[in-house]
Amino acid sequence: MxxxxxxxxxxxxxxxxxxxxxxxxxxxxxxxxxxxxxxxxxxxxxxxxxxxxxxxxxxxxxxxxxxxxxxxxxxxxxxxxxxxxxxxxxxxxxxxxxxxxxxxxxxxxxxxxxxxxxxxxxxxxxxxxxxxxxxxxxxxxxxxxxxxxxxxxxxxxxxxxxxxxxxxxxxxxxxxxxxxxxxxxxxxxxxxxxxxxxKHKPSAGSGTHPQTLPVGSPVSLARLRTAAREDPSAPQSQTSYRSGVLTVEKALHAEGLLAEKWIDGSYGTKTLAAYAAWQRRLGYSGADADGIPGRKSLTALGTRHAFPVYS
The missing domain is CATH 3.40.80.10 (Peptidoglycan recognition protein-like)
Structure with missing residues (x-):
């Protein structure tokens, strides 16, 4: 007590x-x-x-x-x-x-x-x-x-x-x-x-809202959309835009939507499903939550995880 x-x-x-x-x-x-x-x-x-x-x-x-x-x-x-x-x-x-x-x-x-x-x-x-x-x-x-x-x-x-x-x-x-x-x-x-x-001493914290750390380099919306359409049906682990996909996968993992083992730079079915879940979290549904990134949903993810989005 x-x-x-x-x-x-x-x-x-x-x-x-x-x-x-x-x-x-x-x-x-x-x-x-x-x-x-x-x-x-x-x-x-x-x-x-x-x-x-x-x-x-x-x-x-x-x-x-x-x-x-x-x-x-x-x-x-x-x-x-x-x-x-x-x-x-x-x-x-x-x-x-x-x-x-x-x-x-x-x-x-x-x-x-x-x-x-x-x-x-x-x-x-x-x-x-x-x-x-x-x-x-x-x-x-x-x-x-x-x-x-x-x-x-x-x-x-x-x-x-x-x-x-x-x-x-x-x-x-x-x-x-x-x-x-x-x-x-x-x-x-x-x-x-x-x-x-x-078991350990408390970790220090400022008690103020932390700055979100970058998880990767700038992401091209056009190249990411191409990867989202091509990678799921490509041979295992094949990727058409490794750096951008890795950045997005790390962000999806941080959101609790993608298991760490699927952070591989390939926009496969697991990444597609995780991104669809992100779209649903933003309020999208149906064809608007198909896992293919749009500018608004990708920008929202980039804002939360400190990566810029360009065309």
Missing amino acids: AIPLSADALIKALRAEGVTVVEHNGWRTHNRNHKGPWGPVNGIVIHHTVTRGTDNTVRICRDGHTNLPGPLCHGVIAKDGTVHLIGHGRANHAGSGDADVLHAVQRESYATTPPRPNQNDTDGNARFYGFECENLGDGQDPWPAAQIEAIERVAAAICRRHGWTAKSVIGHKEWTNAKIDPRGVSITTIRARIAERL
Whole structure:
């Protein structure tokens, strides 16, 4: 058990762990403390939002809705890895869960996963920090690498300050049998990453939005479109525009859309599918999300990953 970190201590811990933080107006006093206690705290619950778009997600999690007033968490972890702090104190995020799970988290006594929840008899809002992750929760929406790393850093920062291990971090679905989040990502793997991070000193971070590092050279839209049309049907590993394709593949990998093993400079079927997923993320559908780059979608990718686009 532990007394919750003060707002100042929380943000200091996050920044020390290299987390990019955005403080939203009033977050330090935005809470549901008038409805019950917050603390002593025992761990951290990770959620998905079932929303699209960071601004929209932050607004919903901050304000809540008629049947569930905000804040719905303490922070929103966006797809780009930015953590938006929106509340401090009791939040409507965990709800009721299983006392056996709470005891296992308190003791950090389970092996790989906590006991399966089968009753909802304990107030989780009093006992846990809560972080909502921007994701549709359909099992198809990607979890970008930057977002996974931010979850790892946020959880490690709080665990480090409280003297907890990674076993104090659970998914919402591990707290109650009434929820499925976070879906599409392995909370067991995330715990393993947190455990590894906690073996080392926190990595320094400025706490301001980082400049995105370049992943390659300027990309020709025309040559990339030709590669997208020719490479999928060409012999294995044949490429018609290696440098430009590599740049785009690295960016797609950073977005969590392409496995590292497919970064090979060939615009094959895996790259085609990954780029189509990028187009869908931007709101395109049907023939407009066929994996063949267009100027708007490629420029958007280049803006996020610091490579210029030319004709």
